Amino acid sequence: MFKAGTLVQRKERNNSLFYIMALIPAFAYLGIFFIYPLVLSVYYSFTNISLLNIDHYRYIGFYNYGRLFSSSVFEQSVIITVVFFIFSAILGQMVLGAIVAYVINGTKKIFGTVITLVILMAWATPQVVSGITWYSTLSYFPVGLVNYIITGLGGKPIHFLSYHNALYMIILSNIWIGLGFSVLLFSSAIKNINPSVIKATIVDGAGPFSRFFRVIFPMLKQTILTDLILITLWTLGAFTVVYVLTHGGPADATNILTIYQYHTAFSVFDVGLANTIGVMIILAGIVMSLVYIRVIKIED
């Protein structure tokens, strides 16, 4: 028994060694490409590092944070990001995604498949391509597709990307891009709901709206949480489509935090301040994710 025990221990040790060895590359990858840049980003946010003299920088404490919180551009950027987030992520992607998934689930399988495929194509398209497509569609100069149709029908062309309209357009394009993921997620979750529950609601006389909001939606807590966390992080990190469409303009009308960060780093060359903005974005993501987990309590 003693020998057998030793052998079992050795086997366990070998197994542990195997798992540790097998995980080394993954941890190395995670460490080099995620943890290290993250730590570096926080570190740089406390320095005056600049692209103009990248080898010489020094620790300046919370100076960058002070500058950021006293900046009217940052204040405006936060407001724009919040509006962009609420309308594009929460309402446009999550709520609309759940509704579309519910509707698709109720239609014939072939329609559902086709609609899901079409929506997913937008999600799978590289964002630069999406941005260029949207620009070609909405552009005023040169005349984009929509304005071409409007003027062809005798109407006046619309400045879709003007100071007053650009924010709505980036919200629309971001919904178009991100909707597919939420639809896919909610669709599979709705399919997993026990059909007898749905049947029971029909027997009890619940209409489609009350069935969705009172029965199905509460049963999707886990999916909502997953979707919320993911689209929050993606939306806070959204950059490509906005940059291609508007560059954050006109006159900073679509200057979301990531665009502000990019311009600070690569137009003004202030890498220290850009990292400070990056840290604020990361903190916002973490805090919001924790709030979601706290609010949407999931019973085991």
Add this chain to the structure above:
Amino acid sequence: MESSGNNSSAPGGKKAIIAVAVVIVLIVAGLGTYFVLTQNHPSTSKPSSSVTITVAAPVYSSSTSIWENFINNATSSWQAAHPNVTIKFVGPSDASSESQYYDKLDLMTSSPSTAPDVMLEDMFYTATYAHEKVIAPLNSYMNSTEKASFFKSAIGQMEINGTVYGLPTQVSDTLIYYNMSLFKEAGIKTPWQPTSWADILQTAMYLKDNLTGISGFVPMNIYTDTRAGEAASFTGFEGLLYGTGWGLYNFTSGQWYGNNPGLNATLQFYKDAFITDKVATVDLSTTPYITVGQYLQEGKLGIAIDGNWMYGYQWASGSHKIYNFTKYIGLAYIPTEFGQAPYYNSMVGGWGWAMYSGVTDKSLVYSFMQAMDNTTNQININLPGQALAGGLPAKTDASSNPLFQKLMPGAPQLDTFYANVLKYGSYRPPVSTYPTVSTALQAAMSDVVVKGDTVSQALSAYDSALITDFGSSMVQVVSHPTIGPYIAIQNVHLAQNINNVATSPYHIFYSNLYITSKN
């Protein structure tokens, strides 16, 4: 039990061996890649009797073979006289844009073992590279005659605080293009040369009023807003600003201007053009050069303040080629604010050769750079199909060289015009913090033409932005700036008096109106 124990431990042992093997393979692969990459870097170590000079230049709009052929042909005599020297072109061949070229160049120059001895750079970046001590000062090698052989607007960009850091090899400038067919249709006499900013606005208004039948017609274009980026600052705003006698930077005190009469007047011009007169539109003025060029070509745009590169890039060949160019598109100088001396202004940019600061035998490398940058070679490098096709030589004697006419074979008179423009050249302040100021300037333009802010509101925000970025001691506000003439206009030589052809019947009326409205 023992047997069973042996059997059960065998797979675990195998797993451990496989895992160790995987880790070893990964380490070996990593080390192998590192050494292979290290070996690929151009080595500067050579036998003591021979020397290698490495040259870096952007290949994204050219090719390695074009550069190699140019360098070898341009310096064949020099190489024959220096048989112990080998010239090696080091690319970087995998940079597909200007920004990627600088990323690669930054990496290459971060270590003496990979840094090229000679590098081509946009003159705009000279101050930054000099500030980082990447490039070598050349004052000890360049005499005053050689320095004077370059256009001042070119060599000035590579001279930082009295120290020269490079040899300009290509310049580009800004000017006005106009659609002659539209001018004729509107009844405006050509050739047209505006003699003041008011003249530009007046002509644009006239086009607007007389060409109402053209759908989507835009009378004039001048780049603006953050979306247009440096085109808004360089090609648009500064082309006018230096025509006021003021600039962005006070070279005497070493401060940026947070406000001055020139900034005021230029922003007022933008407000007049985009908001008051509505002769320009933000939608077109934030598009790339190619769209503006196309609009001008298609008769949807009357006047465009743009660069000489437009011809080489867009109209000389390809799908947008304009045959008999000078019959359809007119060229004009950008006038100063009131047409005061020096009458015209143009923004000059371009490329120049610089030497790596770590070069041991600087005298030898400088003589190589001189050979590569003589007048004939400057013309050759700018010829169609060559490495820097579409630009102009930076030497003042280039236009008398017989080769000069070959620069634009389809319209040789264009080159003469472009070269004449250089006489009125200004350039961006060669100060490393310029990009920050340029960004703030674009924001100020946006405030006026997009948000509809007043000029003073926009300049107040501009001033605050500069103070936030540099501190108040680095920013100078010229107190109580007034919009309009800061010099007694009647005592100044005006372009309209020396250029009768350019004076249109509406000029005096509108000019007075413009000046009056500003007071």
